[in-house]
Amino acid sequence: MPNSCPPPNPHAATPIYRQVYLRFRHAISAGRLQPGERLPSVRALAAELNLARGTVEAAYQMLAGEGYVQTRGPAGTVVAPLLSPTPVDAGERRLDPPQTFPKPAALAPMPLQMGLPALDAFPRKLWTRLLGRTLRQSGLDGLVYPDPQGDLALRRALASYLGVSRGISCTAEQIFICAGYRACLDLICRSLLHDGDRCWFEDPGYFQARRFLEQARAQLVSIPVDADGLVVEAGMVLAPDARFALVTPHHQSPLGVTLTLPRRQRLLEWASSQGSWVIEDDYDSEYRYRGRPVPALKSLDTQGRVLYCATFSKVLAPGMRLAYLVVPQAQVARFATVAGDMQNHCPQLLQATVSAFIEAGHFARHLRRMRGLYADRRRYLVDALQAEVGEHLQLDDRAGGMHLVAHLAGGLDDCTIARRAHHLGLAIEPLSSWYRGHGQRHGLLIGFTNVSSREQAAELARRLRLAMDL
Structure with missing residues (x-):
């Protein structure tokens, strides 16, 4: 954690994970943490501050979701390389993000985003080979x-x-x-x-x-x-x-x-x-x-x-x-x-x-593969949501598609939950915003195509529970 920032205050109104997030965000925006600089590992920072690993993970996910940091697997988490310092108000404590956020270094999709195919399953090698062959075989028809x-x-x-x-x-x-x-x-x-x-x-x-x-x-x-x-x-x-x-x-x-x-x-x-x-x-x-x-x-x-x-x-x-x-x-x-x-x-x-x-014939084979992959990933997320927040969500059991529709119980507001989820790095959409007239229903629209494992699904479900303030 940046040395010049005070440690999290367990008695403050702001949740601890958000205090950690704000400390790093201020340090990055002020230039105290430079582009490309490595952040402490989740385990190390949690041990140093005597916090649960999930608390630090939530803070890091918020930073990643807003483009301040990038995760690089075994290489750790680093400040986004192309980010420019942008001072922010040190007293900022609002839930909604201010309009002066620096532009993310890359438009990487957030977890649970709707409408995206499984980006990790795109047949890159095959596509590159076909692209090169097409380019080599193209004649004058490609120039007119x-x-x-x-x-x-x-x-x-x-x-x-x-x-x-x-x-x-x-x-x-x-x-x-x-x-x-x-x-x-x-x-x-x-x-x-x-x-x-x-x-x-x-x-x-x-x-x-x-x-x-x-x-x-x-x-x-x-x-x-x-x-x-x-x-x-x-x-x-x-x-x-x-x-x-x-x-x-x-x-x-x-x-x-x-x-x-x-x-x-x-x-x-x-x-x-x-x-x-x-x-x-x-x-x-x-x-x-x-x-x-x-x-x-x-x-x-x-x-x-x-x-x-x-x-x-x-x-x-x-x-x-x-x-x-x-x-x-x-x-x-x-x-x-x-x-x-x-x-x-x-x-x-x-x-x-x-x-x-x-x-x-590659297109037909690709579709068959994706159907099987999406069926698995859909099941991962459904199981995780039912285990974590099942008593507060009613999941529609539809035969197809690329997203889940989760209806909310107990008068929960979908716009508020979606806004909180966005701060936790989740691209969930409120169902009510898709209505134009009367008769709005409250629910959550949750993409599953890029949920690659049961472990990831469980972690995302825990974050959604935080957003639901349960």
Whole structure:
């Protein structure tokens, strides 16, 4: 611990783990601890201060979560190498972080973050080999202006994959490669949306899509979600003339329920009769841990009303910024014109490498491996949470997905818990913040894909218990 800082005061109102955290943070911000300098080991500092190891670990995790330090395994914990000193108020004692925090040296994900695949399981060696081979074999086609719809080989590979895995009959001509899911929404809005068009939006629903559509000047109509998915009849009452409906039918975001077949049929009937469009966000359909996979809504679309969106962010890596959109045949020309105007291109080398990854069978093998891995990691976290805080959480037992939904008992506030968890280095999200209208439910959204062991799961569950102030 920095020599110039007083030792923790067991009689102070501030918890001891937070006192330790603040001492180091002040020393780093003031420049007394330099970038790259090694911190004492958890065991050594706990022995020196006569504290429990868990107390010191909690302080170090807070520092790591905010980017002040980096853990380097056997090499210990060091001050983030690229961090610049930024003075802070020595009297600061608030729970909420001040707005003058120095920017973290790296955007490393926090534990339990939603929406991230298992970063430690990405096939780096194979990917590097394919990337190099693709680069060596590329010719003049890689140097000219790319096709605004995306690499043809990748679109053909995707058409074949979707036909087998999602029951979608489409051609490469109907597929558009986009720089992420929001780029898919952007292409849809530029092609079909008019200012003020009404759009059914699941409540609760994916907040990033909600923000984008609001910025695109769509008029969102919140439609409730129950155990059978989007309540289609409610949409037909609230906004029967809506021009769009954005849905996550396979694994509703964030509740995880599946849109039942009768409701899927009713939704398509409504879209056909109104001449409306259904945007299907099929964001993590690859991950189902029991039962048979549910076909895509697009596979039932006989009238050409569904715009199908999917992404490689959940199955490979979000840093690729690679997604794709399948449009009805009758709309291909319109979308192609808009895509040409947008110049929404993804790197040609990246697209060609993904194409090779799929065509060689690596993609299917990778998905099989990840399903097994995620089933194990999900079980690690469920067991740890039930053992540590099971009496205060009700975990939804869903068949798939990449996160857990934990409903809170006893009137606990999810926003307060999520804020405290963030200070303890946990990227848990409050369920209530995903609601747009009334009827909010309090709960926690907890990613499990990067929980690599039972021991790590147990440690994270203990930290969550601290955040819940139990």
